[in-house]
Amino acid sequence: MSKVIAVGCGRYDLAAVTIKLEAALEALGGIHHLIPRGSRVFLKVNLLTGRPPEEAVTTHPVVVQAVAALLKDAGMEVVIGDSPAGPFTAARMKQIYRVTGMEAAAAAAGVSLNENLEAAMISHPQAHRLKQFEMMTAVQEADTVISLCKMKTHSMTLMTGAVKNLFGVMPGLTKAALHFRFPQLADFAHAMVDICEKVNPVLSIMDGIEGMEGAGPSAGTVTPAGVLLLSTNPHQLDLAAARWMGISPDQVPLLAAARERGLYHPGDAASVPPGGAMTTQWVSLTPEAAAVKPFQTPVIHEPDFLRRYQQVPLLGPGLAAVSNRWLRPRPVVIPEKCISCSECKIICPAAAITMVNRRPEFDLTKCIRCFCCQEICPAKAIEIYRSALLKKMAP
Numbered sequence: 001m002s003k004v005i006a007v008g009c010g011r012y013d014l015a016a017v018t019i020k021l022e023a024a025l026e027a028l029g030g031i032h033h034l035i036p037r038g039s040r041v042f043l044k045v046n047l048l049t050g051r052p053p054e055e056a057v058t059t060h061p062v063v064v065q066a067v068a069a070l071l072k073d074a075g076m077e078v079v080i081g082d083s084p085a086g087p088f089t090a091a092r093m094k095q096i097y098r099v100t101g102m103e104a105a106a107a108a109a110g111v112s113l114n115e116n117l118e119a120a121m122i123s124h125p126q127a128h129r130l131k132q133f134e135m136m137t138a139v140q141e142a143d144t145v146i147s148l149c150k151m152k153t154h155s156m157t158l159m160t161g162a163v164k165n166l167f168g169v170m171p172g173l174t175k176a177a178l179h180f181r182f183p184q185l186a187d188f189a190h191a192m193v194d195i196c197e198k199v200n201p202v203l204s205i206m207d208g209i210e211g212m213e214g215a216g217p218s219a220g221t222v223t224p225a226g227v228l229l230l231s232t233n234p235h236q237l238d239l240a241a242a243r244w245m246g247i248s249p250d251q252v253p254l255l256a257a258a259r260e261r262g263l264y265h266p267g268d269a270a271s272v273p274p275g276g277a278m279t280t281q282w283v284s285l286t287p288e289a290a291a292v293k294p295f296q297t298p299v300i301h302e303p304d305f306l307r308r309y310q311q312v313p314l315l316g317p318g319l320a321a322v323s324n325r326w327l328r329p330r331p332v333v334i335p336e337k338c339i340s341c342s343e344c345k346i347i348c349p350a351a352a353i354t355m356v357n358r359r360p361e362f363d364l365t366k367c368i369r370c371f372c373c374q375e376i377c378p379a380k381a382i383e384i385y386r387s388a389l390l391k392k393m394a395p
Contacts (some may be wrong), residue, residue, distance in 0.1 A: 002231050002232050002233035002236045003027070003028065003231065003232075003236075004229060004230070004231045004236055004237055004239075004240040005024040005027050005028060005229070005230040005231065006227055006228070006229055006240070006244075007020040007021075007023060007024050007227065007228045007230075008020075008226055008227055009209050009226060009227065009228050010209065010224070010226045011209065012053075012060055012062040012063070012209055012210075013062070014062050014065065014066060017062055017063055017066045017209075017228070018066040018069070018070065020228060021063075021066055021067060021070060021205075021228065021230075022070065024228065024230045025070070025230070028203075028230060028231075028232065031070065031071070031074045032074060034202055034203055034232065035071075035074075035076060035143075035144055035202055035203075036143075037074065037075035037076070038075055038076070038077070039076050039077070039143040039144055040076070040077045040079070040141070040142050040143045040144075041071055041076045041077065041078050041079070041142060041143065041144055041145070041146060042079050042081060042114075042138060042139050042142035042144070042145045042146070043064070043067065043068060043071070043078055043079065043080045043081070043111075043146050043148055044081065044082060044139070044145055044146065044147050044148060044165060044166060044168065044169065044199075044201070045058070045059040045064055045080060045081070045082050045102065045148045045149075046058050046059045046082065046148070046149050046150045046160075046165050046168070047059070047082035047084045047096055047097075047100055047102065047168070048084055048085055048217055048218055048375070049084055049085055049086070049096065049218060049376060049378065050084075050092075050095050050096040050099040050100065050378075051099065051100065051218070051378070052099060052100070052101070053100060053101045054222070055222065056150070056152070056210050056211060056212045056220075056222040056223075057150075057152075057212065057217065057218050058100045058150060059148050059149065059150050059207050060101075060150075060207050060209065060210070061100065061101030061102060061104060061105035062105070063148070063205075063207045063209070063228070064080060064101075064102060064105045064106075064109075064148060065105035065106075065108050065109045067146070067148060067205060068080060068105065068106065068109035068111045069108075069109040069110070069111075071111075071146075072109060072110055072111055078109070078111035078112065079111070079112045079113070079114050079138060079142065080102055080105070080106050080111060080112070080113050080114065081113065081114025081136070081138055081139075082114075082168045083136055083168050083169065083170060083171045083172055083175070084096055084168070085175065085176075085347060085372065085375060085376045086172065086173070086343060086346060086347050086376055087172050087173060087346070088117055088171045088172030088173075089117070089172075090115065090117060093114075093115070093117070097113050114136075114138045116136070116137055116138040117171070118136070118137040118138075119134045119135060119136050119137055119170075119171040119174075120134065120135065120137055120140065121133070121134055121135075122134075122135050122140065122198070124194060124197075124198045126197070127194035127197070127198070128190045128193070128194060128257075128261065129182065129187055129190040129191045129194055130178075130190075130191045130194040130195065133170060133174075133178075133195065134170055134171055134174050135169050135170060135171075135198075135199075136169050136170070136171055139169045139199065144201075144202045145166075145169075145199050145200070145201045145202065146201055146202065146203045146204070146205065147162045147163075147165045147166055147199075147201040147203075147204040147205070147234055148165075148204075148205050148207070149161050149162050149164075149165035149204065149205070149206050149207070150165075150206070150207050150211070150212070151206050151207065151208035151211035151212070151225055151227075151229075151241055151244075151245065152211055152212040152213075152216040152217045152220065153212060153213050153214060153215075153216035153217070153220055153245075153295055153296070153297050153298055154216050154217045154298070155215060155216065155217070155219075155298040155371045155374055155375070155384055156185070156188075156369075156370055156371050157185075157188075157189065157192075157252070157253050157254055158247060158251055158252050158253065158297060158298070159216075159238070159241065159242055159245060159247055159252055159297075160216065160217050161204075161206060161234075161237065161238040161241045161242075161254075162196075162201070162204035162206060162231075162234035162235075162237045162238050162241075163192055163193060163196045163234050163235060163238055163254050163258070164192055164254060166192075166195050166196045166199050166201065166234075167192060167195060169195065169199055170195070173346075173347065173349075176347050176348070176349040176370075176372055177349050178191060178349075179349045179350075179368060179370035179372060180349035180350055180368060180370075183368040183369075183370070185253050186253060186256075186257070188253070189253035189254045189256065189257040190257045192254050192257070193235075193254060193257045193258050193261065193263070196234055196235075197263075201234055202232065203230065203231075203232055204230070204231055204232075204233075204234040204237045205228065205229070205230050206227075206228065206229040206230075206237060206241055207228065208225040208226070208227040208228060208229055208241065208244065209224075209225065209226060209227070209228065210222055210223065210224055210225065211223055211224075211225040211245070211295065213245075213295040213296040213297070214296045214297075214298065215298050215374065215380075215383070215384070216298065217375055218374070218375050218376070218377070218380075219374055219375075219377065219380040219382070219383075220296075220298075221296070223293075223295065223296075225244065225245070225295075227244060229241055229244070233263075233264065235255065235258040235263045235264045236264050238252070238254065238255060238258075239255060239264055242255065245294065245295040246293070246294025246295055247294075247295065247297060298384065299384075299386065327387070328364075328369065329369060329384050329385065329386050330362065330364055330367065330369070330384070330385055331362055331367070331371060331373050331374055331382050331383070331384060331385070332362075332382070332383055332384075332385045333359055333360050333362075333381055333382055334380075334381045334382070334383060335359060335381075337379050337380060337381035338358075338359055338360070338379060338381040339378070339379045339381070340355070340358040340359065341378060341379075342355055342360075343376045343377060343378065344360050344372075344373035344376060344377055344382060345360060347372045347373065347375075347376045348372060348373060349368070349370065349372065350366045350367060350368045350370075351366065352364075352366035352367040352368075353373060360373070360382075371384060
């Protein structure tokens with residue numbers, strides 16, 4: 001059973017973060033116990049979109065710089081990268097690296113940013129859902145991968161952590177297409193676990209100094225969480241993170257899929273109480289790694305029968321339209337916030353969005369409720385609406 005190391009850290013101070021990461025890595029046996037000297041390491045950060053570090057949408061550059069510098073000093077060749085939501089182009093990556101602080105972090109640590117935009121299809125015969133998928137060539141060429149994720153809520157998967165972070169090894173809009181391929185949440189969760197198992201990160205690190213609650217992963221509220229989490233098992237790390245955030249692991253689809261496949265033991269949830277109580281699997285190195293207030297989570301629940309019959313084919317077009325509008329959560333635009341950028345239209349895997357008078361309109365008969373539109377919106381102009389009837393059926 002893999003340990004989860006928790007180190008309390010209340011601010012993004014490079015020296016303090018470095019010291020705490022060094023101690024955490026030693027508690028896991030030391031960096032060379034995990035990664036041989038001279039290895040090419042792909043540092044898979046969360047760069048969902050081009051937002052500044054203080055918005056807590058992406059992995060903070062101070063944590064990235066500290067990890068990258070420790071790896072370089074240990075004799076590793078380090079490449080920092082991700083494939084954000086939306087198009088995967090050189091111009092867009094340059095802008096995202098700059099805005100998120102990755103450009104400065106890489107320069108300060110003396111490591112590289114990934115500029116290789118190529119990808120190739122790989123096979124995964126052991127997968128439960130995703131037997132083959134496109135993966136960034138830079139990830140395939142690495143000797144090992146570290147998932148350096150951000151502690152956030154998520155409007156589709158409830159939370160995002162070490163496992164969901166690895167969705168970004170798929171290039172550009174192929175990620176959006178996967179939502180369309182697996183519209184049912186349980187299937188999508190298994191696909192995420194398939195990707196994680198194929199990538200097989202040697203180490204997962206979660207930046208939880210500041211996290212995001214509410215309408216994550218991009219439209220939520222910054223909240224202090226005061227912790228860095230490390231583990232060699234990404235599922236175990238996500239389990240610990242859920243408990244830290246005050247989220248029941250049973251409610252997290254990716255954890256449910258991992259547990260179904262025996263990737264962590266069902267009893268592990270009980271052994272990681274909220275607030276960092278100590279067990280042999282949950283190790284706190286600092287007294288300030290203590291309880292935080294539970295994260296506010298996005299409310300996206302809908303009745304199970306409507307999730308199972310997403311297109312409601314048996315109801316006929318009239319009742320299906322009523323169901324789509326009043327019995328299912330749906331995206332709505334806030335006109336005064338919309339900047340008419342069309343990012344939502346570009347990313348929509350179901351082609352359910354058209355721009356009318358420079359504002360998005362949603363075809364709810366096509367919408368698969370992946371909420372990629374809300375995730376990508378740079379102006380926080382899309383919200384998830386639940387009718388009063390839906391709230392009664394699924395509080």
